[in-house]
Amino acid sequence: MHNVKGPNVCATIMGIKCDNKYCEFADMSVKVEDYHLWLNKPCPNCGENLLTQADYDLVKFQLDTAERLNKIFLPKDKPHTQARMQGHYDGSGIPTYSDIEIVAIGEE
Numbered sequence: 001m002h003n004v005k006g007p008n009v010c011a012t013i014m015g016i017k018c019d020n021k022y023c024e025f026a027d028m029s030v031k032v033e034d035y036h037l038w039l040n041k042p043c044p045n046c047g048e049n050l051l052t053q054a055d056y057d058l059v060k061f062q063l064d065t066a067e068r069l070n071k072i073f074l075p076k077d078k079p080h081t082q083a084r085m086q087g088h089y090d091g092s093g094i095p096t097y098s099d100i101e102i103v104a105i106g107e108e
Contacts, residue, residue: 002033004063006070008080013059019091020048035059054093062087 004011015028016038023046030038038051074080086098 001035001060001063004066004070006066008072008074009066009069011063011066013063013087016050018043018046018048018050019089020046022046023048025050032059032063049091052091052093055089055091055095058089058093058095 003013013032014030015026016030016035017026017028018024020043023043025043025045035051035056039056040053041050042048043050082103083100084103085100087095088097089095
């Protein structure tokens with residue numbers, strides 16, 4: 001598993017944080033390539049599961065989807081808008097997302 005940087009989609013997933021709302025453990029230096037090492041591991045502060053199988057499977061699916069979208073040919077003569085959003089995972093396998101932020105608008 002790895003982050004994706006392609007012509008249509010870039011996806012950067014990183015960091016581990018505890019899902020327990022009363023715990024503040026987070027390590028944002030953890031790379032997605034190392035997520036398998038954190039799968040079903042207890043939080044060092046409170047013991048909660050740091051990365052559930054449901055969230056791990058979702059991350060794999062999202063990165064695979066990004067790879068597939070990068071194989072689709074988009075015409076270069078059409079404008080393409082670039083946007084950014086942040087996903088939040090809580091262990092359920094159902095993420096929530098921040099508002100989409102437009103970062104660049106293609107020109108015709």
